[in-house]
Amino acid sequence: MLTETKKKVLKFVVDTLNEHKIPFQVSGGLGAIAYGSKRELRDIDVEINKKNCPIVRELFKEFIAEDFRNYKNAEFDAWWMELNIDGVEVDINQVEECYAFDKEGNKQLLPGNLIDTELKTIEGITFPVQNKKNLIEYKKMLARNTDLTDVEEMLDSN
Numbered sequence: 001m002l003t004e005t006k007k008k009v010l011k012f013v014v015d016t017l018n019e020h021k022i023p024f025q026v027s028g029g030l031g032a033i034a035y036g037s038k039r040e041l042r043d044i045d046v047e048i049n050k051k052n053c054p055i056v057r058e059l060f061k062e063f064i065a066e067d068f069r070n071y072k073n074a075e076f077d078a079w080w081m082e083l084n085i086d087g088v089e090v091d092i093n094q095v096e097e098c099y100a101f102d103k104e105g106n107k108q109l110l111p112g113n114l115i116d117t118e119l120k121t122i123e124g125i126t127f128p129v130q131n132k133k134n135l136i137e138y139k140k141m142l143a144r145n146t147d148l149t150d151v152e153e154m155l156d157s158n
Contacts, residue, residue: 032150036157
């Protein structure tokens with residue numbers, strides 16, 4: 001399911017955050033895979049609380065490809081940082097005040113918090129994943145082809 005490199009990077013990120021008691025959740029494609037999507041993982045998406053951004057920045061400073069900033073494009077408006085660990089992209093964003101744009105271009109607050117996560121295990125690595133209902137809602141709103149496939153496969157895996 002995961003390449004050896006992505007598995008190693010996921011374990012490193014999860015272990016580092018757990019060791020430093022940083023609350024987090026995995027979302028995006030890996031979240032969808034944890035709920036039954038069968039697609040190949042492109043990157044690892046992690047959400048943290050805003051107050052922990054400086055700590056997380058320091059923990060992963062040697063891997064920063066793009067430092068924390070307000071990231072805006074046609075799909076998102078979020079406080080975000082990109083890491084590159086052994087060639088694997090790890091996107092870390094704050095869970096509060098994270099927005100996405102729907103297909104009509106309307107800015108919407110993404111559903112999510114770090115309270116109602118679900119613990120999932122993939123290839124021996126256990127980590128908190130964004131609540132399935134919130135992940136499906138988010139992916140339906142974005143409505144990219146990959147997201148819609150993820151939703152279909154997550155719903156089929158019940």
